[in-house]
Amino acid sequence: MLDDRKLAVLRAIVEDYVSTNEPVGSKALADRHTLGVSPATIRNDMVALEEEGYIAQPHTSAGRVPTDKGYRLFVDRLSTVKPLSSAERRAIETFLGGAVDLDEIVGRTVRLLAQLTRQVAVVQYPSLTRSSVQHVELVPLGQQRVMMVLITDTGRVEQRVIDGLEDVSEEAVDRLRQMLNRALVGKWLTNVPNAVEDLPAQLPPDDRALAAAVLSVLLESLVERHDEKIVLGGTANLAAMDFSASLREVLEALEENVVLLRLLGEMGDRSMLTVRIGAENSHEGLRSTSIVSAGYGIGDQPLAKIGVVGPTRMDYPGTMGAVRAVARYLGQILAGQ
Amino acid sequence: MLDDRKLAVLRAIVEDYVSTNEPVGSKALADRHTLGVSPATIRNDMVALEEEGYIAQPHTSAGRVPTDKGYRLFVDRLSTVKPLSSAERRAIETFLGGAVDLDEIVGRTVRLLAQLTRQVAVVQYPSLTRSSVQHVELVPLGQQRVMMVLITDTGRVEQRVIDGLEDVSEEAVDRLRQMLNRALVGKWLTNVPNAVEDLPAQLPPDDRALAAAVLSVLLESLVERHDEKIVLGGTANLAAMDFSASLREVLEALEENVVLLRLLGEMGDRSMLTVRIGAENSHEGLRSTSIVSAGYGIGDQPLAKIGVVGPTRMDYPGTMGAVRAVARYLGQILAGQ
DNA sequence: AATTAGCACTTAGGACCATGGAGTGCCAGG
């Protein structure tokens, strides 16, 4: 149905439209690309592409514009991810290299990605559930309160205060702390519930109320997925974009972290690149945007995702290259910590 | 120079222009307000106001529009802060009431303020330097590392890991922890440097290297003003605003937290309301916006600031009312924690 | 059968123009 030349025409249309932002006509195509055929032939191919739904005309007697389906085909079969220039790669290193703590790594990453792509960048904090326990600390705060601090190997620190206890003794806290660390250090967070199950039974009866309270807060902090936190950057780039939807809708969608988290969650889990184009996005306000995302992690352990949001009319090869490179680098940085 | 009626005319112009977003003419004024005089008289007043620089014409034969100077006079002398409706006040209570930790309080506050004003809201995290020490915890992490956790009475928790130590012993850490808590609990953070000064001398010589490392990190964490952290909300409302500057400039300025922090810092410190109008803002990108801010705190202790950013053509009385109310409520919530 | 050249047709967008309405400034009279 679609021979090689028709695919070449589609590729050319996408590339031209992305760079000029104007419907592209047969003559312009023949001029700017060496397709080896005349405009008339290109026109014939175009009607075929249009019948199949890959391109569309804004109105009769205008050039053609790729549809979501057209971009999809382009991304899947007609383009190759563009590697970064060496200058860009150096920029990544110098930019991310100086970061000290997790917050700063994430903050720098999001700014970097926004700058590289000139679009809106999204970075999700590393998931707690995929990391392992490095240390658990308990701190008595007076007679009724204890603070629990959970430190993971990805640099996350979660703390909670446990309130409403009775007669907390230093010694009981010490015993519990030692037991917890013996049982949990090095364990995957997902295994913590199991590992913790029969601990209270091993304690002297007087300590059990305290242990139960601490454990319930500990488990809760794992479940509550505080890890589901994201950071946005480069929203100023939205001003230069032209969506068919209103800017307001897009901004609203981006501000709803829940929406973004759901979308990221729907996307490919491994370290692969995933692209969601236009109406493929389940959220209304993002119908006219595309999202390019990739997972990052330490070694084979996926931790979370990063992504870029822009108009469907987007430089897919370039954006995909930037996202992939930053995701890899982020993994390395975290591994080196 | 400006009699009462001229001021009334200016007030009417501001009010009409804010609500209609169109240059307001003498006839419309006479109709919509009961100024008791004819359009011709109003016109005469208008030329006076224009000569003084309070209003301007976009072009001959158009109505008048307030200048920055006009808004300034309006805010200073012609308007009264508008108290919130009881429905709005209830909304604040229910909205902020359910928050549990500091992050959630701040997050909810910023969304609330954005919703009340339909503009962009800014909330600054409570300053560390104005709160006092509730507890200092030290946690040994293996032989070379110690984690320091600083808890304040405003609910902030700062933690650092101190690296590159040698032969950390449990006992030395215990000694140092006890000493630190004895010396610091209840102290204002601003007094911590003083209180800490001659501590190392009181320790056995073997502990001093550890103490020095911990203290330097502790002091550093006070100086680094991690407290200078802000959260934005309601940026979607920008889409509906019309600046004379480009949307991009405004977004860029807002994304630069440093810029916002500086601006907030320049504004009145006490719990008073402060308004910066148009060119009064030192930052280029915000020349065509106004910022309404207020400090919040516990009792008389100012902690930080909140604010709203919108077009100079803004409902000042309403915005000021909302900002003031939210700031007060926020103080109460924090005090009740 | 596929490609090409030629041609008539369509349409958005820009230039141009006319018109109406809102607003002004000014003057003379109350």
Add this chain to the structure above:
DNA sequence: CCTGGCACTCCATGGTCCTAAGTGCTAATT
């Protein structure tokens, strides 16, 4: 000092026309 009247200005609106770009179709060519 205020007001009604009036001539004037200017923008916004809408209509018309025209052009440039692009199309689809047909007939000729390879």
